[in-house]
Amino acid sequence: MTDTVIINGSFITMDPAQPYVEGVMVIKGDRIDYVGPEKQDSISKDARIINGRHKLYMPGLVNTHGHAAMTLLRGVGDDLALQVWLEEKMWPNEAKFTSEDVKWGTLLAILEMMKGGTTCFVDMYDHMNEVALAVEQSGMRGCLTRGVIGLCPPDVQDAKLAEAKQFARDWHGKADGRITTMMAPHAAYTCPPDYIERIVEAAHELNLPLHTHMSETAAEVEQNVKQYGSRPPEHLAKLGVFSRPCLVAHGVHLTDEEIALLQKHDVRISHNPGSNLKLASGIARVPDLLKAGIKVSLGTDGAASNNNLDMFEEMRLAALIHKGVSGDPVSIPAEQALRMGTLEGAQSIWLEDVGSLKQGMKADFIALDADQPHLLPKSNYLSHVVYSASANDVTDVYVNGKQIVRDRQCLTLDEEKIKAEFRQRFSALLG
Amino acid sequence: MTDTVIINGSFITMDPAQPYVEGVMVIKGDRIDYVGPEKQDSISKDARIINGRHKLYMPGLVNTHGHAAMTLLRGVGDDLALQVWLEEKMWPNEAKFTSEDVKWGTLLAILEMMKGGTTCFVDMYDHMNEVALAVEQSGMRGCLTRGVIGLCPPDVQDAKLAEAKQFARDWHGKADGRITTMMAPHAAYTCPPDYIERIVEAAHELNLPLHTHMSETAAEVEQNVKQYGSRPPEHLAKLGVFSRPCLVAHGVHLTDEEIALLQKHDVRISHNPGSNLKLASGIARVPDLLKAGIKVSLGTDGAASNNNLDMFEEMRLAALIHKGVSGDPVSIPAEQALRMGTLEGAQSIWLEDVGSLKQGMKADFIALDADQPHLLPKSNYLSHVVYSASANDVTDVYVNGKQIVRDRQCLTLDEEKIKAEFRQRFSALLG
The missing domain is CATH 2.30.40.10 (Urease, subunit C, domain 1)
Structure with missing residues (x-):
């Protein structure tokens, strides 16, 4: 060469x-x-x-949290209360997604991301073989994981876990090393404790990191206390989640003690300012996280809650909102936001040479x-x-x-074909 | 035609x-x-x-507050405490601006705005003849005003006021009606009370609206109380500012009583979310302002405190931050933000057919x-x-x-020439 x-x-x-x-x-x-x-x-x-x-x-920019195929739901249900959004707009439509939908939804997301300067992204979703094939073809770098929701009968839990393990084994290190994988219990509120323990065990077995949603909303934290007697970080720590290298998405509602706990276990946090604002989840304590020495990176989350996949905007939001909310104009300077969007993004997913x-x-x-x-x-x-x-x-x-x-x-994907197929999938699903 | x-x-x-x-x-x-x-x-x-x-x-988008020529100071002093930013970076450099600097700085801003979908903008600055000529040539619509700072000897005050009146007279209704004008005391903290009264009198004489900065920071409000015994809205009301149609920029720190006062006088507020966040001024009570029936529009402010002139971003920030801060995901829905960026922007500067x-x-x-x-x-x-x-x-x-x-x-301006001249002005000033 x-x-x-x-x-x-x-x-x-x-x-x-x-x-x-x-x-x-x-x-x-x-x-x-x-x-x-x-x-x-x-x-x-x-x-x-x-x-x-x-x-x-x-x-290149590193997007450390997202659900690429959700481009199919961009603009479908904005400005709604969170539960209405999830229960009436997201979940019923996502339940209809086939692997073809995920394929074209992901390819559109990849087009948007790569043309917009993102060279590496984390994806947590279903039908992940399609996502891996799309990443392989695109030339991008991806850290991919089959996100599992455990609110289902034991045989379905078993099948999902087996599928997640198989996917991780099949793709880790593939595509000239551009693809790495993780294990991902979707969240404490969507996975029973024993199921999370089994996923942690699988991560040990496969020597892989873990990725999960944590402390995104105040309601989620409250529910965790009601259901399990502890807030999410303590709960997940007890289940062994932090015994593996771990990246959590959001981390909006954290106490000082929880920040210390996450720091102790070197848990990395994907800060998703656009999504957190749009869903009114709250404003993460990013200046405090950084002061504590936690590695904080940036993610767009899915296109239904952002609504674009523009990492420049996430860097800008990170640099702007923490100034405005804290009243401190030197909070999160430009260089810090840039590190979060690039170098610390890569380090957050254990890529030390990116x-x-x-x-x-x-x-x-x-x-x-x-x-x-x-x-x-x-x-x-x-x-x-x-x-x-x-x-x-x-x-x-x-x-x-x-x-x-x-x-x-x-240069690697046929943009016109992807847009045409994507339009067709959207019409069939929601037209 | x-x-x-x-x-x-x-x-x-x-x-x-x-x-x-x-x-x-x-x-x-x-x-x-x-x-x-x-x-x-x-x-x-x-x-x-x-x-x-x-x-x-x-x-087209309507940008209701800005200082176009400050493009020359874009990126000059970010992530600094407000007083350092103003006193060490902005004011000393702005003091050096000649009318040629304002001409090319404004033309670059106009290029950025018009290519980015802004069809009308408010500009408050010095050397305003250059700004009016640039607007005339560009084909854009502009609501222009010579912003006067009154912290100077009486003869200089007189000269500035005379210049502001002359500018307003010369240009109001010109360029096929695309240019309108206002009178603008810069702010309560930069203009002595008797000077503000004289500017109000001039606005009555010329039958023009007023534009001023108001209640942008908590420190400004405190200083006003210390110096004049009242907070800015009451102070300005006493000086007759609200006896004219009035557009205030920012309005970040307002009490319920002040919101009622502004509503009573039909005072319009230009909300500048990007600038307010970046300078850590705070977060305006936009949902409360709208509930009170106040007309709220959007502005970028100058490029040194934003740092672009992208009105899509201001609409997005307006729709996002008030959700995140209030915890209410239905606060400022997309359509509301769009109205603020278009129709209510035009109405805020008394353009009823735009x-x-x-x-x-x-x-x-x-x-x-x-x-x-x-x-x-x-x-x-x-x-x-x-x-x-x-x-x-x-x-x-x-x-x-x-x-x-x-x-x-x-189609109306020579982009390459403007960029070249702008680069030269910047080098001469700060290179």
């Missing part, structure tokens, strides 16, 4: 040693070989040269068109990316050193 | 009688003549026909490319516009029936 060299580029690296550099980046195979000022010997004779003038390069532009890291990166009014002047690109940019500014996307989006066109 | 007819279109009208229609829209001269299902006689023989397939049409797609209204409207993953499925376009769209989705913009943006290209 010929080297790729980007010249005349502006690079947000997320490398603490040099957070922003102008110069060149050299990609050898699937990794970054050099980022820095142009050097005499940095360009090999047969390298593919890309002129990066007026482009801004940065690590998320920054630095020698030896995987070449997962994106380019933005910086020659647009809203990204001028060239004062502070870190600030612009967080406070002014959006998914539509992304022009080029690379994962594992391979280009998957060029000049806003997807 | 030939009629323009859009066929096969999807129209968000903001007309309560039919908020969403599919069919045709007919534009005659500067006004909308018909919106509705296609009829035999709705298309005249020599009309210019536009195929609106896969486009979503809606009224802001909806309806027979007799001014033809100020925009088109979005709806054939993109994040705007699918076609479930609920009102929801998509608020929860999923962004400025970059806008493809076409019309004001007064005249097209000013086509296929994302500005």
Whole structure:
């Protein structure tokens, strides 16, 4: 594979040693070989040269919580009370989803994410083989898990767990290592304690991390206390969930003691500000989580509760709402939000060589068109990316050193076909 | 002027009688003549026909508070305490602005706004002749005012007031009626009481509305009490500010009594959620303001405190943050946020024939490319516009029936020249 060299580029690296550099980046195979000022010997004779003038390069965004196929329910039931939304709009429609629906719903989500600069995403859903096939084909990176709800008879519980284990075994490390897997009890309120224990056991057996929803709403916390005598973090700790590497989604309603407990077990939190605001779940204590040393990343959640999959918006929301709510204008500065959306996102799903532009890291990166009014002047690109940019500014996307989006066109998937099939699935389901 | 007819279109009208229609829209001269299902006689023989397939049409967005030329300070000093930001980053740099700086800073802001679907904006700044000339040339609509700060010797106060009056007289009703003007004491904390009274008197004399910043931060409210013995709304009421039609920016820190006072005087409030969050000013009581019957619109504020001029984002923030903070998922539904960004924005600056797609209204409207993953499925376009769209989705913009943006290209301004001149001004000021 010929080297790729980007010249005349502006690079947000997320490398603490040099957070922003102008110069060149050299990609050898699937990794970054050099980022820095142009050097005499940095360009090999047969390298593919890309002129990066007026482009801004940065690590690809990592979306650490979502349900991709829910694009099919985007705009179906907004501005509703949570229970009405779930019980009348989401669950009855999701129950009708076939594997074909999940396939096309996920492919549309992947199109939206990759064209918008997301290079890696976490997905927790059903019919996960379709999701894995879509990730494989797209060229993206995915951390995938069959989310299991245990409110069902024992034989159905058994079948779901077996399916989740099989999926994890089949796909972990596949697609040139772009796919990793986890085990996922959907939530404490949707899985009986003994079922959660069995899922934890399976995670030990397969040597995989766990992913679950936790403490998303005040009502959920209350119900947990009523039903099990403890709040979700203590409850899950007792069931052994934190004996495995663990990523929890939301973590909105947490006490100081719970924050200390999560920190002790190195539990990672996927903060989903857009979804938490839209569903009126509340505002997570992100500044306190960070102060405690917890790794916090960002997720969009499904498109029915966001309603887009734009990670720039999640970075912006994270940087904005905690300032507004705390009254502290230095809370969650732009660089912190950017770390949450990139490097700490990758680390949250145990990818230690993804998320920054630095020698030896995987070449997962994106380019933005910086020659647009809203990204001028060239004062502070870190600030612009967080406070002014959006998914539509992304022009080029690379994962594992391979280009998957060029000049806003997807190179690996047939966008027109996906949109047409998606429209058809939506009509059949809800038209 | 030939009629323009859009066929096969999807129209968000903001007309309560039919908020969403599919069919045709007919534009005659500067006004909308018909919106509705296609009829035999709705298309005249020599009309210019536009195929609106896969486009979503809606009224242009109205940005009711800002300082356009502050694009020159975008990214200059973020994540700082408010006083540091103002005293070390904004004021010293703004003091250096010449009329040429304001000209190019404003033109860049206008480019960003018009390409992003804003058809009308309020601007409060200095060197306003340059702003008016830029609005005239751009084809946009503008409600412009020379913002005066009165912390200066009497002769300078006099000169500023005279200049503000002259500007208002020179430009009110100009550019085919696209420009209107107001009088604007910058704020109670930057203008002595007797100076505010003189500005109110001028507004009576010229028969113009007033615009001012009010109750943006808790510190400002406290200082007003310390200095004048009353909080800003009572103070301004005493000085006669509400004896004129009045638009206040921010209104973050208001008591129930103050909300009643503002309602009584039909004072309009420009809610600036992005700026209020970023500067940690607080979260305005928008659901309470609406309940009281106050007309609330949306503004971006200047690009140094936002940091973009994307009104879709302000609609989204308005719809999201009040849900999250109140815990009420039905607070500020999508349609309400859309009204604030369009029809109520226009009404807030006393434009009664702008802001909806309806027979007799001014033809100020925009088109979005709806054939993109994040705007699918076609479930609920009102929801998509608020929860999923962004400025970059806008493809076409019309004001007064005249097209000013086509296929994302500005037809009235030279974008490359503006960007080049803007870069030069920024380098000279801060490079």
